[in-house]
Amino acid sequence: MRKFTNETAKKIMANETPVEAMLKQYPEYKDEVLRELGEIKKNTGSNVVQAIIDRYTASAKIANTKISKSGMNEATVNAFLPNIIKARFAIYLLEQLNIAVSAKTPDSNVRFNRWDGMLLQKLLFRKGFERKPVSLPLFRFFWRFIKDKKILMPLVGKKGIYCFYSKALIKELSALAQDRKCLEIAAGDGTLTRFLNEAGTTCTATDDYSWKHYIDYPAFVEKADAKTALVKYSPEVVLCSWPVPKNPYEKHVFRTDSVQLYIVIGTRNPLKTGDFDAYHDAGQFTMELSERLSALLVPPSEDKAVYLFRRKTAAQQ
Structure with a gap:
């Protein structure tokens, strides 16, 4: 059994240790997760993916509670911290493997006419x-x-593109942002920020570069995880397009005091995008699924969604 120092455990539990670093430090846990992810090759249905995500997420929550209640007891930390590490690996590797939970990926020889x-x-x-x-x-x-x-x-x-933004949508998002300080997290190639800046809205794109094997990150996309970026820029408006399902970063948006509006572009399906647990626990924010804005995403789909989270006023609280 591996032994962990309390300092190491605290950093991992606070999501302050990059996943890339942990993959190198704890290869045995990576191999264990990859063996289970291999089941997806046998069944590409969404139930398999969700079952894996749910199992690891539940295990991590239990581990976090056990460790916290133990007062960082050494035996408890060594017994349960691996579950938190493996949960982070599972979400990260699912993202890296670019698994489509709603449809089979076409063979490499499939092309448009x-x-x-x-x-x-x-x-x-x-x-x-x-x-x-x-x-x-x-x-x-x-x-x-x-x-x-x-x-x-x-x-x-396969290129990290999950939707296309219409001119009408960019215009609407710019109007929502107004002249407020704007930040995009998990920005990928920065397309959304680029469009907003071209439309006159000043927005900063950030990403932790975890998709570097799939995406060519332009220089204007700053390398920073969401938590770091939120602390650095104290934005009033935050955007995120196609956040990973059950991701570890959206919860930090709702914990950032400066944020007045959070705009999420994704789907209505928790299996495909977004940390819906964080959405429903965001007590200081109202949550709205904007049908009007959702209809401005391309190509058309009943599954696509634009969510608006607005900080509640004193009267609403």
Whole structure:
């Protein structure tokens, strides 16, 4: 059994130790998690993924409670801290493996026909995989002519792209941000921040670079985990697009006193995006699923969602 110092345990429990560092320090736990994740190869259904996430999350919560109540007792720390480490590994590795919980990823030889590829390139991208704000009228007109609609998102998902932002959505988000200090967490390639800045909203993009094997991070995306970025910038408005399900970072948004508005772009399905436990525990914030803003995401889907979390006024509390 590994032995952990109290200092090490406190840092891990507070999510202050980067997952990348822990993967190198505790390879035996990584191997254990990977063996269980291997079950996904046998069954790509969402139930398997959710079962794995739920098991590790529940185990971590129990471990955290046991250690805290023990007063950092050495035996208790050594017995239960591995469960917290493995839970962080599971979420991280699921993200890194880019597992699609709602559909099978197409084989590598699946491609758009020339017509579909040409239309979608013009509608969605500036060049290569560099996205552009999408014209909704043009998209809605041409989308009906795309033959293989179902393979679009699984294909671009390999590049860390899970939605496209319409010009109308960017305009609405800019209006919500107003002139307030704005921060994007888990920003990926920074597309959303880039669009907001082009629209006149000053926003800072940050990411912990955990997807560096999949995403080419531009220089303007600052390397910082969400907790660090929130402390550094004390933003009034925070955005996050496609947060990892049951992630360890969104809870810090609701604990940051400066935040007045948190905008989440994702889905209605807790299996796919977002820390819904943190959403429902955010007692100082109201939660709104904006159907109007959700309809401005591309391509159209009943599953896509834009959530607005507003800090409650004194009268609402």
